Amino acid sequence: MGNITHLSGVIAGVIGIIFTFFLTFKVLDQDQGNEEMKKISKAIQIGARAFLFSEYKILYVILGIFALILGVSNSWEMSLSFLFGATLSVLSGFFGMSIATKSNNRTAQAASSSIGAALKVAFNGGAVMGMTVSSLGLFGLGSVYFITGGNNIIMSGYAMGASFVALFARVGGGIFTKAADVGADLVGKTEAGIPEDDPRNPATIADNVGDNVGDVAGMGADLYESYVGSIFSASVLGALVFSTKGAVFPFVVTSFGLFSAIIGIILVNFFIKNNNKSLDPSKILHRGTYVSNFLQLIFVFIMSKIILDSFKPFIIISLGMLIGIIIGKVTEYYTAKEPIKKLANSSTSGAATLIINGVAIGMESTAVPVLLISFGTIISFNFLGLFGIALAAVGMLSTLGITLAIDAYGPIADNAGGIAQMAAMPSYVRERTDQLDAVGNTTAAIGKGFAIGSATLTALALFASYTQVTGISSVDLTDSYVFIGALIGAMLPFLFSSLAMNAVGDSANLMVKEVRRQFNEIPGIMENETDPDYAKCVEIATNGALRKMTLPSLLAVFSPIIVFIVLNEVAVAGMLAGTTVSGVMLAIFMSNSGGAWDNAKKYIETGTHGGKGSMAHKASVIGDTVGDPFKDTAGPAINILIKLMSIVSIVVVPILMKFFN
């Protein structure tokens, strides 16, 4: 095989990019709908781009400073690799989101002919995101691997660049989207009593922009980071067990994963075409994912034998996938099945019992995933040591192209519904997009399972990499420095979440005031005679997000540095472990509580317990609003916090050790 395996990431990446362009043209080729729809879609695109450009300006100042420090203290190759990793992440987030914002009106228009047509546009729009992220991620890291001959230090720069962008994008996007959402809901829906996505609501464009910058661009950068991080750590740890063969194996696995994803995406399109009469969107999307993963397993089976002459990698990767799927099912159970009915029922005794029960559901939902991850870790570790753990994470993420497609499809369907509402399209259009949106919520649960499982495993692998680069032989909890490090580390996700939620709260407050002001001061809004000032609301959300995203992000960067200086490198290891164990719980708890409240509200809106306007519904709107920053700001950002702290420690502590020791 020789050189072809070394180049596999680059080759697969290029093929993926070509397929992405093909998909993009397919999406752009669709009918954009009438002038009103174009106008709304344009407004969302302009708002989203304006936000991303402002975000990138701040981001690149910080990236520049760090690149300089890395260049001076370590090497300019590493500094370049850092900027390369960051820039490809920025590009994939920007490109993926641009296409997503162009898909929304096209989806709405397609929905007016049939649900199948709408599903196709929305899915392909999401697939552009999925393919962009995985192709560019694999291409970039593969190039660095090939050019440097597998230099771990330079590769760690790439991974750090990816993590940096991910945290800023998740936190910034998360604050934007929830400030806009909460603002739109509190004044529009609750006070003024106008429906969701009503064009009279000044925050409605900002709300739709938020879906794109948070749920699409933020999530893209997040998974780019996971994908790159897992390949990087598997490659480093693989080299220790199987030398070069082990280092390239993760690239080979993900290359085939990219092809499996492409085949899965094509199949979904084929299924839609041939099932236009009795179409079940949920079944089609699931079938696409399963076929992709099954194909990937066949590839992995063959490659395990050919490259590493062992079936152990195949068993581990199969187990990783299986665990990812089960965690997804557990997530779905807690956020969409029996517990939601009980939760909706508790809303009849008011918002307080609903909140208490929702918190309890989220906390309970940590148990099974943690036990599954523990089981997977033990098996993987017994088979192939730390390499096994990293490989299980790679297994979960290798078909990212299609899992992310299904994730990103949700916000597109959601936005399409918004446009249908604002452009006053016939009610069956909205019903169709709502149906697609609901399916998106369920299929996204699988994606979340993969994201949580892989993040935990990758954090474990990065923890191991950290001990290796710093030459620590043991991280002994009976050493009080380690225990204290763990205690401080366990605190950080709580502090981080607090900062993120405060940011949402403060920005939402400003938004609430602005929306109230517009209703009071601009005459004719409620009578549909004057357009509200949408741009002002977008501006407020943008400024709020940009002002508040830096502090929580810097927490991740500076805590390893400070803990190293005040304590030592072993305490840093303790801190990483502490942040991982408490962060994973907090992330699962917050994501699932938020998801449960969201779906309890939707369940009540189907007419249960009095439906819309009932006391139970009012309580469920409060639950949903509380859940928003839980599930879309703090919860998912914690996964990145854990990994960014690990990668910063891997990169920075060895440099500091040279100066201090």
Next chain:
Amino acid sequence: MGNITHLSGVIAGVIGIIFTFFLTFKVLDQDQGNEEMKKISKAIQIGARAFLFSEYKILYVILGIFALILGVSNSWEMSLSFLFGATLSVLSGFFGMSIATKSNNRTAQAASSSIGAALKVAFNGGAVMGMTVSSLGLFGLGSVYFITGGNNIIMSGYAMGASFVALFARVGGGIFTKAADVGADLVGKTEAGIPEDDPRNPATIADNVGDNVGDVAGMGADLYESYVGSIFSASVLGALVFSTKGAVFPFVVTSFGLFSAIIGIILVNFFIKNNNKSLDPSKILHRGTYVSNFLQLIFVFIMSKIILDSFKPFIIISLGMLIGIIIGKVTEYYTAKEPIKKLANSSTSGAATLIINGVAIGMESTAVPVLLISFGTIISFNFLGLFGIALAAVGMLSTLGITLAIDAYGPIADNAGGIAQMAAMPSYVRERTDQLDAVGNTTAAIGKGFAIGSATLTALALFASYTQVTGISSVDLTDSYVFIGALIGAMLPFLFSSLAMNAVGDSANLMVKEVRRQFNEIPGIMENETDPDYAKCVEIATNGALRKMTLPSLLAVFSPIIVFIVLNEVAVAGMLAGTTVSGVMLAIFMSNSGGAWDNAKKYIETGTHGGKGSMAHKASVIGDTVGDPFKDTAGPAINILIKLMSIVSIVVVPILMKFFN
């Protein structure tokens, strides 16, 4: 010094018990008020006793089973010590609570003459609890030490008995009190619109019973456990550094602490007598605590030199006290100062923003305590190793007699207010008890600081003891069994909290239905013509608590056993560390979020943002209700969970190792 130091715990315990009787007669000697008041107080006493008796019945079945297992698998001496530790805890909880329930109507009656008189009765009632807990705890463990000549294994049985009772009492009492409270508030205050403690509310007696079984008996058992646990672990670790001298030193320190507390209690009575004109209850209580702690430091200074020939123990204990006080101040800041104003302000945009901000406040409040505890740990460890850490915890708890007095005084003042309301006493009586109640909330913050700080340090010390009894030389996080243990351990406090909160939710739901039923089916309640059926509500809260308290408690007992059997003894160590680091955060977060919502509501009730009946007030009532199970059920129970798991591991794993290895 010789034998007197070995007997110090027993002697001080006996002196403390004598002083407690003296205090008890002083309280019982007070005027009980009119027939109506006696009747209400009697109803509370009967309800509280009935609950405790039912609780103890279940508890003793489980204690009996464990005593049998310990006797067969280890030794009958240990089994006896286990039952002795548990029984003294039961006795102190029962006796302390009985006097507290007899103090409430006496306090209300005293309040009709002056606030000073009321302060005196309430404080002495609380002091009975404080002195009972510390005297019996010290006497019991001191006796075991003396009789067995300091046998660690037999002493660990005593500590395990104390932990067992503490968890059951905290969880059972916590479920009872919050089910009753939520039930009374949701239907009585929110639906029927009648004030707090109105005699027409069927759940009002249950609510007052709850204050006693939860806040008094539950808290007593909790601190009995902390006190015993910290002395036990300091004695074991002290023996390793200073042999017998080190083993007895913690007993000597706490013996003098008991005397300091007695002097502080006498001084508070003296201050009240001499400041009757311009009385500031807060200042008097604080002054009593500070004098006690100052005296204690002088004793410790002398004893450090005489017994251990070193000032290091003195420095460590001073630092422990200082950190306890600062954590208390931080707690007070987050639950009573600036953040509360901001929180109350956020309630003007509705319950959702109030909940989001309250969660953010609680999460943020973890930072400073964790950093302080880390600082204290490092210093203590550098001075005296693990013994230093345990000693810092002993320092925080040594004056428990007075700190618990101030804690237990709050519920008495609260109950006195309830009786004043129900017995239709003049409004100035209620105003005076409210004033005392408000002071109680603030002074209790200091007590909480000591409780959290000492629990964390004791958990660290118990962790170290565990590694010693099992002969583990290192708990290395790079060993995947340890990391997985930590991951599972970090999950347990979340699962435990979920079980506890679900229990409150379910029981509260039954209570809500019963109160609604009584309003509908019993004619004349609202017109004050018929008494509601109070006993039925007490029965519902009792049954709910008893049915639901066992599962979360057994989680603590069985998880070390299962993790040992499935994984190994090092994974159990990882689990204990994981539970400690995530549990401490969750406990601080939940307690302080709950406290913040409670005080935000009280702040609004002073007239801010429209006062009672305003939109902001309605939102704040929702926040307060959510906070109830946070701060009074799950939050404080987590501290015990951590320690019970540690002590079960210490006792059970060595036995299991004999069978499995």
